[in-house]
Amino acid sequence: MRLYKDPDVGDVVLRKNRRSRRITLRVSPAKGVTVTLPWFALYSQGVAAFKARKSWVLETIERQRERFKDEPQPSPEEIETMRAEAKKVLPVRLKELAEQYSFEYNQVRIKHNSSNWGSCSRKGNINLNLNLVRLPDDLRDYVLLHELCHLRHPDHGKGFHDLLESICPGHRQKEKELRKYRIF
Numbered sequence: 725m726r727l728y729k730d731p732d733v734g735d736v737v738l739r740k741n742r743r744s745r746r747i748t749l750r751v752s753p754a755k756g757v758t759v760t761l762p763w764f765a766l767y768s769q770g771v772a773a774f775k776a777r778k779s780w781v782l783e784t785i786e787r788q789r790e791r792f793k794d795e796p797q798p799s800p801e802e803i804e805t806m807r808a809e810a811k812k813v814l815p816v817r818l819k820e821l822a823e824q825y826s827f828e829y830n831q832v833r834i835k836h837n838s839s840n841w842g843s844c845s846r847k848g849n850i851n852l853n854l855n856l857v858r859l860p861d862d863l864r865d866y867v868l869l870h871e872l873c874h875l876r877h878p879d880h881g882k883g884f885h886d887l888l889e890s891i892c893p894g895h896r897q898k899e900k901e902l903r904k905y906r907i908f
């Protein structure tokens with residue numbers, strides 16, 4: 725993976741993929757701008773492809789911002805309601821899943837940030853975003869199971885995905901669905 729810094733767009737991630745046959749560009753509100761290259765292509769070709777379509781990238785970013793602008797923002801009171809709900813529901817559900825699949829974590833905390841749904845520290849502490857209470861149950865469980873799997877695999881390697889798939893079948897699809905939801 726390489727990073728190209730564009731003065732207008734910011735970070736552009738260049739990634740090689742053995743299965744891709746041509747250079748593709750993707751703009752995502754959550755993941756930013758990604759250029760996927762076939763293994764035989766040069767990173768410089770990826771940068772050139774990005775530059776050639778830069779105006780499209782900028783338009784797409786702008787359009788995605790517009791779309792989110794119309795989404796109603798929760799008020800501070802609504803956030804507090806979500807927090808109370810999250811504190812009541814999430815630790816209980818995490819404990820259930822941990823017992824079901826024999827995971828042992830240290831502590832669980834409910835957090836409010838806009839960058840991630842959850843995280844797991846090396847010390848085995850799990851942080852869960854209070855926004856999780858807005859998700860359908862199966863996506864919420866996917867995030868919880870994802871973090872539990874990090875207790876055994878801190879990275880996103882094959883071992884991690886195999887374990888997660890064994891307890892959360894179709895987890896890659898759930899990961900995709902999750903991107904449709906915004907964190908407030």
Ligand SMILES: [Zn+2]
Nearest residue numbers: 870874879880
């Ligand atoms: Zn992860």
